[in-house]
Amino acid sequence: MRLLLVISDFIIPATVLLILCFGCLKRVKLYEAFLEGAQEGLKTVAEILPTLIGLIVAVEVFRAGGLLDLMTDFIRPLAEGLGFPAELAPLSIIRLVSSSAATGLLLDIFQNFGPDSFLGRVSSVMMSCTETVFYTMSLYFLSVGIRKTRYTLGCALLANFVGVAAAVILVEMVFGK
């Protein structure tokens, strides 16, 4: 555990150091290149800002209006029927739309059941192997003006579903219920 945390402290500085040293060896004009990239980066942020505003407002309204709760209430009996822990149904849905809301639910689960409980472990794994599909897809596709996204959503949802199922099954296999 300690080792992992130490490594994670090293990743960013080590990556930056490696790139800078490599750039030095290749005689890249470091600062000039950095500024060029940073300028492009700022432009990118400005370009995606409208998408971001639209996205976050939609997700907030979806949550605040109570539709998200309705949907999770609807899915809960289905989940229970499949042998999926009902307490995790909201997390698996919200994870698709909002990373910060999902983190909030994760911490609720830690608070109520403890991080070392079955639910705590499953939700930890679920958070590690899934992504905020709606957010990522909108950001990347809309940034280049793609409207027809074809099978991307289907594939992403399938992968997500497999992740949720795998989290439950693997945790049960490795740690028991």
Next chain:
Amino acid sequence: MLDAIWGFFLIGGILTAAFLGRMDMVTAAVIGGGRSAVELAITMAGVIAMWSGILKIAEKGGMIDSLSEKMTPAMDFLFPSVPRHHKARQYIAANFAANFLGLGWAATPAGLMAMKELQKLNKEKERATGAMCMFLTVNMSSLQLVTVNILAYRTEFGSAAPAEIVGVGIAATFLTTLVGIIAAKIMDREG
């Protein structure tokens, strides 16, 4: 598709709120959502500009090119329609590598640039290409090996062994990526 989901979120959200008497909360969400998006963009601006600068150094030093070259067999398999040494491949490689290491903020600019390059290869500008679908599917299947945030939260809530889930997490991440790739490959073949 995205239009439909977006509209569903807003229209559905407002109608539900009308039935449940939660209009005040929706009002707050509309105003607050816009503000938190701008706040997020300001936070993002600094980090993304920083990483874009560093990435540019890596690009000019030829590091990203050699990274994508090392990934050639995987790239050939995943993105057969993207020519070797095309810039799209380099940015995709940088995006995957950053995601893998858990550098989400570095992954975003590389990913957006990859989409721009992929769009240049696209003939129907409004329709996603197979390479785009594959890229985003892999991206959304989660590549990150160790989610440090989760470990930190587990520690905070008094877990006896915060890192005990890492192995299972890696196995599950591997599975989701594998399933995503297989599904995207099958769908691509079907047209």
